[in-house]
Amino acid sequence: MTDYKKRYKTLATNLVHAGSPHPNIEGAIATPIFQSANYLMSDENTYEAVRYIRLNNTPNHHVLHNKLAAIESGEAAHVTSSGMAAISATILTFVNAGDHILAQNTLYGGAQNFLDEDAAGFGFSYDNVPAGPGADVSAWEKAINKNTKMFYVESISNPLMEVGDLRAVVEFAKAHNLISVIDNTFATAVNFRPLEIGFDLVVHSATKYLCGHSDIVAGAVIGSEENIAKINHKLLHLGGSLDPHACFLLERGMKTLALRIERQNSNAQRIAEFFAQHDAIRKVNYPGLTDDPSHKNAKSVMSGYGGMLSFYTKDSATAERFLNSVTIPKHAASLGGVETLVVQPSRSTHMGIPVEERERLGLTDDLVRVSVGIEDVDELLEDFKQALE
Numbered sequence: 075m076t077d078y079k080k081r082y083k084t085l086a087t088n089l090v091h092a093g094s095p096h097p098n099i100e101g102a103i104a105t106p107i108f109q110s111a112n113y114l115m116s117d118e119n120t121y122e123a124v125r126y127i128r129l130n131n132t133p134n135h136h137v138l139h140n141k142l143a144a145i146e147s148g149e150a151a152h153v154t155s156s157g158m159a160a161i162s163a164t165i166l167t168f169v170n171a172g173d174h175i176l177a178q179n180t181l182y183g184g185a186q187n188f189l190d191e192d193a194a195g196f197g198f199s200y201d202n203v204p205a206g207p208g209a210d211v212s213a214w215e216k217a218i219n220k221n222t223k224m225f226y227v228e229s230i231s232n233p234l235m236e237v238g239d240l241r242a243v244v245e246f247a248k249a250h251n252l253i254s255v256i257d258n259t260f261a262t263a264v265n266f267r268p269l270e271i272g273f274d275l276v277v278h279s280a281t282k283y284l285c286g287h288s289d290i291v292a293g294a295v296i297g298s299e300e301n302i303a304k305i306n307h308k309l310l311h312l313g314g315s316l317d318p319h320a321c322f323l324l325e326r327g328m329k330t331l332a333l334r335i336e337r338q339n340s341n342a343q344r345i346a347e348f349f350a351q352h353d354a355i356r357k358v359n360y361p362g363l364t365d366d367p368s369h370k371n372a373k374s375v376m377s378g379y380g381g382m383l384s385f386y387t388k389d390s391a392t393a394e395r396f397l398n399s400v401t402i403p404k405h406a407a408s409l410g411g412v413e414t415l416v417v418q419p420s421r422s423t424h425m426g427i428p429v430e431e432r433e434r435l436g437l438t439d440d441l442v443r444v445s446v447g448i449e450d451v452d453e454l455l456e457d458f459k460q461a462l463e
């Protein structure tokens with residue numbers, strides 16, 4: 075019998091095998107769905123050990139926790155009911171009333187909305203600071219105060235695909251005794267493992283690449299045993315657990331993550347190069363382009379540049395025409411699935427940010443974001459070409 079806590083040498087092997095088979099699944103190769111809310115009591119001596127879906131402790135959860143920790147080089151991991159549940163539970167575990175957060179200034183809209191609309195109610199404050207390419211550490215020094223507890227960033231920011239000097243974030247956090255948290259949804263562990271360069275916690279919207287098939291909403295947080303136990307305890311109260319059926323789909327999706335990301339990296343690189351030379355496009359944001367301002371930072375920590383890119387068209391009418399003319403990609407929000415998606419962030423993911431703030435950040439109506447799928451890249455390029463004519 076294989077030890078379900080065993081870790082393999084490589085990420086691709088861990089994606090397939092780590093975490094399974096769980097001792098309670100009778101040797102089944104695919105983890106069966108344990109669709110039972112509660113279980114017979116045995117010899118549990120802590121509340122966390124009482125088996126119940128909200129406590130995220132069924133075999134479906136345990137398998138995922140081991141697999142996620144193995145691929146992100148963490149000691150422990152926890153799944154949650156969504157990416158936002160992972161983000162909010164992580165923040166609320168370490169940031170109390172009176173505390174303060176430093177947060178990158180171009181975050182996923184939902185994370186930014188949580189700070190904008192909920193921080194005051196919970197009694198904590200935050201400052202958004204530039205943390206993309208060329209960001210000046212003196213701005214961080216200026217924003218920090220004696221109550222600052224956390225530095226929160228994204229590995230590749232949404233939707234401008236900025237990659238900051240992530241080693242500098244770790245160094246700054248350590249020097250000021252801050253817990254460093256990074257949303258690694260866009261890069262995934264295949265391209266970048268933040269814990270290996272010293273981040274304390276990694277969060278994911280597992281809805282995206284980890285699942286990869288656009289059929290569940292889920293989240294994850296990975297880090298040290300001690301930090302994950304604290305987050306788990308907070309989650310028991312907040313209630314953001316993942317249903318076993320969604321666990322099953324997430325585990326199934328994760329097995330092919332390495333293959334999908336390899337294809338999405340190479341498709342996105344070709345597509346970014348195509349857009350970069352097209353007359354109807356003003357500017358492409360993709361860290362894999364050698365002249366992109368984020369390229370140097372990305373190259374220093376990542377082995378691939380991911381499947382997400384965005385570009386500015388000549389004007390917003392061109393952006394709208396493009397969205398209405400593509401025939402293979404779907405016009406939809408979310409990202410990270412096998413299918414290519416196109417969307418205007420200003421009218422979807424980032425619509426909750428006030429318009430003046432959006433414009434200041436460059437989230438204008440002529441910006442289009444592409445989540446590149448695993449389709450045949452030449453067929454996609456042909457479609458993009460006709461959509462821009």
Ligand SMILES: Cc1ncc(COP(=O)(O)O)c(C=O)c1O
Nearest residue numbers: 156157158182232259279281292
């Ligand atoms: C980078 C990033 N983080 C977090 C989230 C939130 O994830 P979820 O929708 O699973 O709550 C998203 C959603 O789009 C995202 O793009």
